[in-house]
Amino acid sequence: MKSIAITFLIIIGLISCKHTPVVEPKVPVICDSVNVSYSRDITAILKNSCYDCHSGLAPVGGLHLEYYNVDSSLASDNHYLLNIVNGNPDYIYMPPPPYAKLTTCELAKIKVWTDAGCPNN
Ligand code: HEC
Numbered sequence: 001m002k003s004i005a006i007t008f009l010i011i012i013g014l015i016s017c018k019h020t021p022v023v024e025p026k027v028p029v030i031c032d033s034v035n036v037s038y039s040r041d042i043t044a045i046l047k048n049s050c051y052d053c054h055s056g057l058a059p060v061g062g063l064h065l066e067y068y069n070v071d072s073s074l075a076s077d078n079h080y081l082l083n084i085v086n087g088n089p090d091y092i093y094m095p096p097p098p099y100a101k102l103t104t105c106e107l108a109k110i111k112v113w114t115d116a117g118c119p120n121n
Pocket residue numbers: 046049050051052053054060061063074081084085092094095096099
Protein backbone atom coordinates (compact mmCIF):
# COMPACT_ATOMS: atom_id res chain seq x y z
CA MET A 1 0.00 0.00 0.00
CA LYS A 2 2.85 2.33 0.90
CA SER A 3 4.62 1.65 -2.39
CA ILE A 4 1.43 2.41 -4.31
CA ALA A 5 1.19 5.72 -2.51
CA ILE A 6 4.83 6.53 -3.31
CA THR A 7 4.37 5.57 -6.96
CA PHE A 8 1.28 7.76 -7.07
CA LEU A 9 3.21 10.70 -5.59
CA ILE A 10 6.02 10.25 -8.11
CA ILE A 11 3.54 10.25 -11.00
CA ILE A 12 1.81 13.35 -9.69
CA GLY A 13 5.24 14.94 -9.28
CA LEU A 14 6.19 14.17 -12.87
CA ILE A 15 2.90 15.45 -14.26
CA SER A 16 3.03 18.69 -12.33
CA CYS A 17 6.66 19.32 -13.14
CA LYS A 18 5.95 21.79 -15.91
CA HIS A 19 8.65 23.94 -17.40
CA THR A 20 8.07 27.55 -16.54
CA PRO A 21 9.48 29.81 -19.25
CA VAL A 22 12.02 32.29 -17.99
CA VAL A 23 11.07 35.81 -18.95
CA GLU A 24 14.16 37.54 -20.24
CA PRO A 25 14.46 41.21 -19.43
CA LYS A 26 14.13 43.34 -22.53
CA VAL A 27 17.50 44.72 -23.46
CA PRO A 28 17.46 47.45 -26.10
CA VAL A 29 19.24 46.27 -29.23
CA ILE A 30 22.09 48.54 -30.06
CA CYS A 31 23.49 48.29 -33.55
CA ASP A 32 27.23 48.78 -33.63
CA SER A 33 27.91 49.15 -37.32
CA VAL A 34 31.20 50.94 -36.67
CA ASN A 35 33.33 48.20 -35.19
CA VAL A 36 32.50 45.39 -37.59
CA SER A 37 34.58 42.25 -37.45
CA TYR A 38 34.46 39.37 -39.90
CA SER A 39 34.95 36.69 -37.28
CA ARG A 40 32.42 38.11 -34.85
CA ASP A 41 29.74 39.91 -36.90
CA ILE A 42 29.76 38.70 -40.49
CA THR A 43 30.10 35.00 -39.70
CA ALA A 44 27.28 35.34 -37.13
CA ILE A 45 24.99 36.83 -39.78
CA LEU A 46 25.85 34.17 -42.34
CA LYS A 47 25.50 31.43 -39.74
CA ASN A 48 22.03 32.68 -38.86
CA SER A 49 20.71 33.15 -42.38
CA CYS A 50 22.80 31.14 -44.80
CA TYR A 51 24.67 28.17 -43.32
CA ASP A 52 21.56 25.97 -43.19
CA CYS A 53 21.79 25.69 -46.96
CA HIS A 54 25.29 26.85 -47.82
CA SER A 55 27.49 24.79 -45.53
CA GLY A 56 28.10 21.20 -44.58
CA LEU A 57 28.76 18.24 -46.85
CA ALA A 58 26.37 19.18 -49.65
CA PRO A 59 26.04 22.98 -49.75
CA VAL A 60 23.36 24.27 -52.14
CA GLY A 61 24.86 25.19 -55.51
CA GLY A 62 28.25 24.05 -54.24
CA LEU A 63 28.47 27.39 -52.43
CA HIS A 64 30.11 26.81 -49.07
CA LEU A 65 29.91 30.02 -47.06
CA GLU A 66 32.00 29.00 -44.08
CA TYR A 67 35.31 30.21 -45.44
CA TYR A 68 36.82 33.66 -45.36
CA ASN A 69 38.06 33.50 -48.95
CA VAL A 70 34.59 32.51 -50.21
CA ASP A 71 32.75 35.10 -48.14
CA SER A 72 35.17 37.90 -48.93
CA SER A 73 35.21 37.27 -52.66
CA LEU A 74 31.41 37.10 -52.71
CA ALA A 75 31.24 40.40 -50.83
CA SER A 76 33.98 42.24 -52.70
CA ASP A 77 32.73 41.24 -56.15
CA ASN A 78 30.88 44.50 -56.89
CA HIS A 79 28.96 44.31 -53.60
CA TYR A 80 27.42 41.05 -54.81
CA LEU A 81 26.71 39.78 -51.29
CA LEU A 82 25.06 43.03 -50.29
CA ASN A 83 22.96 43.09 -53.45
CA ILE A 84 21.53 39.62 -52.93
CA VAL A 85 20.59 40.24 -49.30
CA ASN A 86 19.24 43.79 -49.59
CA GLY A 87 16.53 43.01 -52.13
CA ASN A 88 18.07 44.54 -55.25
CA PRO A 89 15.59 43.31 -57.92
CA ASP A 90 18.42 42.72 -60.41
CA TYR A 91 19.81 39.98 -58.18
CA ILE A 92 18.59 36.65 -56.87
CA TYR A 93 17.26 37.27 -53.35
CA MET A 94 18.83 35.51 -50.37
CA PRO A 95 17.93 34.04 -47.96
CA PRO A 96 14.81 32.55 -49.57
CA PRO A 97 11.56 32.34 -47.57
CA PRO A 98 10.67 31.26 -44.95
CA TYR A 99 13.97 32.68 -43.72
CA ALA A 100 13.68 36.18 -42.30
CA LYS A 101 15.15 39.06 -44.25
CA LEU A 102 18.35 40.43 -42.85
CA THR A 103 17.78 43.26 -40.42
CA THR A 104 18.78 46.85 -41.13
CA CYS A 105 21.59 46.40 -38.64
CA GLU A 106 22.88 43.27 -40.36
CA LEU A 107 22.76 44.97 -43.76
CA ALA A 108 24.66 47.95 -42.33
CA LYS A 109 27.35 45.66 -40.96
CA ILE A 110 27.79 43.87 -44.29
CA LYS A 111 28.07 47.24 -46.04
CA VAL A 112 30.65 48.58 -43.59
CA TRP A 113 32.70 45.39 -43.81
CA THR A 114 32.55 45.37 -47.63
CA ASP A 115 33.41 49.07 -47.92
CA ALA A 116 36.41 48.47 -45.66
CA GLY A 117 37.70 45.94 -48.18
CA CYS A 118 36.45 42.80 -46.39
CA PRO A 119 39.21 42.55 -43.76
CA ASN A 120 39.82 39.17 -42.13
CA ASN A 121 39.48 40.63 -38.64
C1 HEC B 1 16.77 27.75 -47.60
C2 HEC B 1 18.04 27.56 -48.22
C3 HEC B 1 18.90 28.76 -48.51
C4 HEC B 1 19.34 29.70 -47.63
C5 HEC B 1 19.02 29.83 -46.15
C6 HEC B 1 20.21 30.58 -48.38
N1 HEC B 1 20.30 30.16 -49.66
FE1 HEC B 1 21.50 30.91 -51.11
N2 HEC B 1 20.72 29.62 -52.46
C7 HEC B 1 19.75 28.69 -52.19
C8 HEC B 1 19.33 28.08 -53.43
C9 HEC B 1 18.27 27.00 -53.57
C10 HEC B 1 20.11 28.67 -54.45
C11 HEC B 1 20.03 28.41 -55.95
C12 HEC B 1 19.00 29.38 -56.46
C13 HEC B 1 18.88 29.36 -57.93
O1 HEC B 1 19.89 29.16 -58.60
O2 HEC B 1 17.75 29.58 -58.38
C14 HEC B 1 20.98 29.62 -53.81
C15 HEC B 1 21.89 30.39 -54.47
C16 HEC B 1 22.75 31.29 -53.85
C17 HEC B 1 23.80 32.01 -54.52
C18 HEC B 1 24.13 31.91 -56.00
C19 HEC B 1 23.21 32.85 -56.71
C20 HEC B 1 23.38 32.82 -58.18
O3 HEC B 1 23.32 33.88 -58.77
O4 HEC B 1 23.56 31.72 -58.73
C21 HEC B 1 24.41 32.80 -53.61
C22 HEC B 1 25.57 33.73 -53.83
C23 HEC B 1 23.72 32.56 -52.35
N3 HEC B 1 22.73 31.63 -52.54
C24 HEC B 1 24.04 33.20 -51.18
C25 HEC B 1 23.29 33.08 -50.01
C26 HEC B 1 23.51 33.89 -48.83
C27 HEC B 1 24.56 34.98 -48.71
C28 HEC B 1 22.61 33.48 -47.92
C29 HEC B 1 22.36 34.07 -46.55
C30 HEC B 1 22.10 35.48 -46.49
C31 HEC B 1 21.84 32.39 -48.50
N4 HEC B 1 22.27 32.19 -49.79
C32 HEC B 1 20.85 31.68 -47.85
C33 HEC B 1 19.27 28.34 -50.95
C34 HEC B 1 19.50 29.06 -49.78
